[in-house]
Amino acid sequence: MTTTRTSRPAGDAGPTLADLDEDQLLERIFPALPGGPAVLVGPGDDTALLRARSGAVLATTDAMVRGRDWLDEWSTGEDVGRKLVAQNAADIAAMGGRTTALLVTLVADPATSVAWVSDMTTGLAAAAAEAGIAVVGGDLSSAPTGTLALSVTALGELDGEPVLRSGAQVGDQVAVHGTLGWSAAGLLLLQRDSATRAPDLVRYHRAPLPAYEEGPRAAASGATAMLDISDGLVRDAGRIAKASDVRIALDTGLLADDIGRLVPAVGADGARDCVLTGGEEHSLLACFPRAGVPSGWRAVGVVQDGSGVTVDGTVTVGGGWDHFARRATP
Ligand SMILES: [Mg+2]
Structure with a gap:
């Protein structure tokens, strides 16, 4: 894998989240998100609808907070997006499962650059697509000055019994x-x-x-x-x-x-x-x-x-x- 280093730090020049309304931001994010065979209804409705092959669903979640889990000096938005997928999909794999879908929550200072969010989306979508994982929804929330945090919930399925x-x-x-x-x-x-x-x-x-x-x-x-x-x-x-x-x-x-x-x-x-x-x-x-x-x-x-x-x-x-x-x- 090669990680292209095209991101600008959060808060860099260019439009910020405060310059867009939520629908405008989602219009930029949705087209990048990969679907998959389990997705019956993808992003855009109130919830997604997934097909569950077996009678059980694996579920896990993991968060990353700027300043704690990454530093903008060292990691691009794309890196952060990729790492979010890795953390969650590895937890599903560790149960013996395959990740089918991710839900993503972004909690951000409105001064966060749109470019950073786009780069994070690019990394997350690419890592998910490479692993055959759909991204089916999430949430956006504004936060106090300086805050930038992401949380991913991953859902997955098993072929047989879970490994505990x-x-x-x-x-x-x-x-x-x-x-x-x-x-x-x-x-x-x-x-x-x-x-x-x-x-x-x-x-x-x-x-x-x-x-x-x-x-x-x-x-x-x-x-x-x-x-x-x-x-x-x-x-x-x-x-x-x-x-x-x-x-x-x-x-x-x-x-x-x-x-x-x-x-x-x-x-x-x-x-x-x-x-x-x-x-x-x-x-x-x-x-x-x-x-x-x-x-x-x-x-x-x-x-x-x-x-x-x-x-x-x-x-x-x-x-x-x-x-x-x-x-x-x-
Ligand atoms: Mg784990």
Whole structure:
């Protein structure tokens, strides 16, 4: 994926949301939104109407707030739109599901530039279309000076049973699909003003691109527990351990390639920290019966009797991102 960097910062020159009425803004947004086979009635009526193949619907939501979840200096509107899709579609994939539709809410200071909203819409629509996801509606609301926030609700469907966090069994292999630590390493480079050292890592931080189809594939392969890595490998592994009442033993020997990949960009200690505790990666972490790890997934540890998470045999607590503490926890 290449992210074109055409956005202007919010509040830049050009028309602002205050220059348009709601209908005029929606006329600019609606044509960009992808539809899909599940959509019986799309945007424009009071609600959308979706066809549900099975008798159950997956539902999840995720928000991004400027100044907390992104900075205009580092991320374009297009990046933010793409990241919103990734966060939500990865959560649906982590249940073993396929995302069918998104609903999007924009809460914005009227001084926000129309160009930023157009760029965000472009990124969101492109990422959704690439993943075969329809965007079927949402809401607009004005907000106090400086506020810019987005929330996406994702709906999805399952081919079979959902994969929960609570199904891991002693003896299972713990495996990952996708990158580890790229988003955190990209953020570190932005913070150090050295984004040019590894543009691919920075691009991944701005707009992660998880392999959503691996969620249903893992489910079909017999995954016993799964989630997407949003708050760091150790912390998210701990969520499976707690829900399943097991211990997850991670082995950095199995993570050597992941760590080695990041060393040139952020150094040896930084690389280890990014791989073990880096958040916003949205790669999938799952447990599989022994010898059942699907191709393309790589084992990173095993499920044992006990509780919590160990790294090379040492009990490891926390790590990763804590939203309300607004800090990375040790
Ligand atoms: Mg998740």
